[in-house]
Amino acid sequence: MGEQVAVVTDSTAFLPEGVARSLDVRVVPLRVSIGTRTAIDGVDVTPTEVANALRERVPVTTSRPAPAEFAAVFRSCLAAGATRVVSVHLAAALSGTWESAALAAQDFPHGVVRVVDSRSTAAALGFAVMAAAERARTGASAAEVQGAATDTVDHTKTLFYVDTIEYLRRGGRIGTAAALLATSLSVKPLLHMVEGRIVPLEKVRTSAKAIARLVQLTVDAAGDGPVDVAVHHLAAAARADQVAGQLRSVLPRLGELYTAELGPVVGAHLGPGVIGTVVVRR
Numbered sequence: 540m541g542e543q544v545a546v547v548t549d550s551t552a553f554l555p556e557g558v559a560r561s562l563d564v565r566v567v568p569l570r571v572s573i574g575t576r577t578a579i580d581g582v583d584v585t586p587t588e589v590a591n592a593l594r595e596r597v598p599v600t601t602s603r604p605a606p607a608e609f610a611a612v613f614r615s616c617l618a619a620g621a622t623r624v625v626s627v628h629l630a631a632a633l634s635g636t637w638e639s640a641a642l643a644a645q646d647f648p649h650g651v652v653r654v655v656d657s658r659s660t661a662a663a664l665g666f667a668v669m670a671a672a673e674r675a676r677t678g679a680s681a682a683e684v685q686g687a688a689t690d691t692v693d694h695t696k697t698l699f700y701v702d703t704i705e706y707l708r709r710g711g712r713i714g715t716a717a718a719l720l721a722t723s724l725s726v727k728p729l730l731h732m733v734e735g736r737i738v739p740l741e742k743v744r745t746s747a748k749a750i751a752r753l754v755q756l757t758v759d760a761a762g763d764g765p766v767d768v769a770v771h772h773l774a775a776a777a778r779a780d781q782v783a784g785q786l787r788s789v790l791p792r793l794g795e796l797y798t799a800e801l802g803p804v805v806g807a808h809l810g811p812g813v814i815g816t817v818v819v820r821r
Contacts, residue, residue, distance in 0.1 A: 544675040544684045545616035547626040549604065549636050550580040552665040553802040562672035565612050569636060570602045571803045580804045589803045590774035590811040593706060599807045603635040609643035613652050623681035624652040627668050627688045629660040630735030653681055655688050658735035659697050661805050662769030662797060662817040667691040691819060696760040697732040698740070699771070699815030700749045704728055706810030707737065729753060750778065750814060754785050757816040761790050765821040769797040774811040776800070782814055794821065 548554075550568040559566050569580045573592045578584035580601075592599050613624050626644070631637035637656050644652035655671075657664040667688040674687035701707065726742040727749040740756070743749040757768070768786055772779035783798045801809065809815075 542622045542678070542680050543620055544623045544625055544679065544681050545619075545621035546668060546672045546675050546684065547609075547612055547616065547624060547640075548664065548668045549628050549640075550802060551629045551634075551636075551660045551804050552627075552668050553581060553661070553799065554665050554668065555797055555799065558665075558669065562669060562676070564668060564672050565616060567604045567608055567612055567640075569604060569634075569804045571807060572600045572602070573597060578803070581802055584803045586773055586800045586803055586806050589806050593807065593810055601634075601804045601807050603639050606639045606642040609640045610646050613643060613647060617647075617651070623650075623684075625655065625671055625675070625681055625684045625688065626652060627655040627657055627664065627671055629664055630658050630732070631656045632658075632735035633660060633737070650681070653685050655685055656735065657688070657692050659692065659695065659732045659817075661697070661771055661801060661815065662799070663692070663695045663697045663732065663819075665769070666695060666767065666817065666819045694820045696818045697815065698729065698753060698756050698760065698818075699731070699809070699813060700727065700729050700746075700753050701809055702727070702746065702812030703810060706808055729756070746812075750782060753814060753816060754782060754789075757786060757818055758789055760818045761793075762820065763791060765792040765794055766790060767795040767797075767819045767821065768793060769799060769817040771799055771801050771813070771815040771817070773801045773806040773809060773813050775814060778812075778814055782816065786816070 547565045626640045628637045641654045657667045670691040671688040675684045729741045731740045770783045
């Protein structure tokens with residue numbers, strides 16, 4: 540039988556350099572508007588430009604791809620020989636991207652395109668996409684490819700530290716959590732992703748303590764089994780390298796460890812200084 544399943548994702552997965560190409564994953568980009576200029580995520584805007592604009596209080600907004608953009612990519616996958624498409628996207632609770640893909644899927648016969656909510660973003664989405672693509676290469680069915688993505692999601696924990704929740708609040712991505720965290724500006728918040736939503740986890744007094752706590756929580760999430768880890772940042776490379784180094788020395792069964800700056804879309808909502816960790820238990 541051997542279905543040929545194409546895997547599609549969006550630019551917030553920002554897969555490591557060359558990975559999308561080698562795994563034959565199609566990426567549909569979101570848009571970033573900085574002031575009056577609108578740019579394509581991961582193509583003609585850099586994380587540094589976003590970080591600088593946020594610091595200078597230039598308005599930065601993000602927008603989802605249109606359903607027609609997804610439909611065009613799905614169509615080209617099928618024209619290139621795929622029999623099914625599995626499209627894996629950032630959390631529906633954070634963005635309308637999943638909804639755009641789901642609307643586009645309705646243009647095709649039932650079951651031809653399956654759209655998956657990763658309930659996360661960044662490397663947590665990336666790990667799910669890579670698992671799906673690796674499964675697709677073995678000639679697995681669309682249901683099995685979708686299962687590889689959702690299984691990875693279920694074994695993934697995303698934690699992060701932000702210097703300030705100002706950017707999350709501006710972008711409307713934190714809701715009721717803002718009230719809990721806005722009590723004191725001197726508090727450094729640790730947050731995590733729960734079912735696609737950004738939820739406060741702990742409040743720590745200083746950034747140094749917050750980073751140490753982030754490392755400890757990451758180690759706790761990893762347990763003693765085999766794990767892959769990603770460390771993300773925006774405009775905080777030295778701090779991210781420090782966290783990655785600490786994790787490398789304490790995690791007993793570490794597989795891959797990626798360190799990557801957040802892409803423009805996700806960075807726009809978290810702001811400069813953010814440090815995040817993503818743990819996938821294998």
